[in-house]
Amino acid sequence: MERLKGKNVLITGASSGIGQAVAIRFAKEGANVAINYYRGADGAEETRQQAEAARVSEGRQITLQADVSDETQVVAMFDKFIAEFGSIDVLVNNAGIQKPCHSHEMEAADFDRILGVNLRGPFLCSREALRYFLKQGRGGVILNNSSVHEIIPKPKYLSYSISKGGMENLTRTLALEYADRGIRVNAVAPGAIVTPINMAWINDDAARAVVESHIPMGRPGTSEEIATVFAFLASSEATYITGQTIFACGGLTLFPEFRTAWASGE
Ligand code: NAD
Helix, strand or coil, X not given: CCCCCCCEEEECCCCCHHHHHHHHHHHHCXXXXXXXXXXXXXXXXXXXXXXXXXXXXXXXXXXXXXXXXXXXXXXXXXXXXXXXXXXXXXXXXXXXXXXXXXXXXXXXXXXXXXXXXXXXHHHHHHHHHHHHHHHHCXXXXXXXXXXXXXXXXXXXXXXXXXXXXXXXXXXXHHHHHHHHHCEEEEXXXXXXXXXXXXXXXXXXXXXXXXXXXXXCCCCCXXXXXXXXXXXXXXXXXXXXXXXXXXXXXXXXXXXHHHHCCHHHCC
């Protein structure tokens, strides 16, 4: 099924993990895909090749280097995107970073960097996409990669939690501001997904078992399971959905501690 046939899509941080899976899935669905990367040129090229191989009919895949937190680089990236594809239909704000640290020991520079990539980046990219959407006059779609930590606090990851909480309001505010211009803005909030950001537990059997014990469905998700939600939200099957976050988290947001009725003495 090519639900995104001919759509021009920019995906940030697509040299690995979920962004890579989104790029491959979107190419399979017929989209022209620009794979943004920051440092992982090899990963971006790998994404491009896999996206090319996944494609059913024609479509183009290119790579674009830029730090999403840097205004000049973001503007230049959009200029290049438009020069290559002529117009933009979908932006996926996927790039994100995290770093564990007790909040009372956190360096201000680390706080700024995480907010810079995770929140300023989506703002800058959304602003540029919106400018083109409005100029083109045929609407558009912005999708944000949030997290269950949009609503679940994450001690020792203060700036990450703040960034994802802020992303909910970025999603909802832009959705409301541009709904009457045919522009939809939504988010996907993954739970624990097997990607490089989670190397701390992926290859450690004991640590992974702890992670799995907290997930109602008993396993982490895959990048492909998240990419499919992005594809749905980008497609014409979701034309009446805006301002929403879809939680794809194996039940992590269902208060797993209440699997047993411990509070009622049962
Ligand atoms: P990942 O580390 O593979 O992906 C993050 C990507 O962002 C990398 O490709 C990295 O190069 C890129 N990036 C970092 N700084 C950048 C910058 N300044 N400019 C452009 N790109 C930059 O991990 P992932 O799990 O695929 O993460 C993707 C998104 O998914 C993130 O926003 C993350 O918060 C979110 N997420 C992941 C999980 C999970 O369990 N894996 C859960 C919830 C949310």
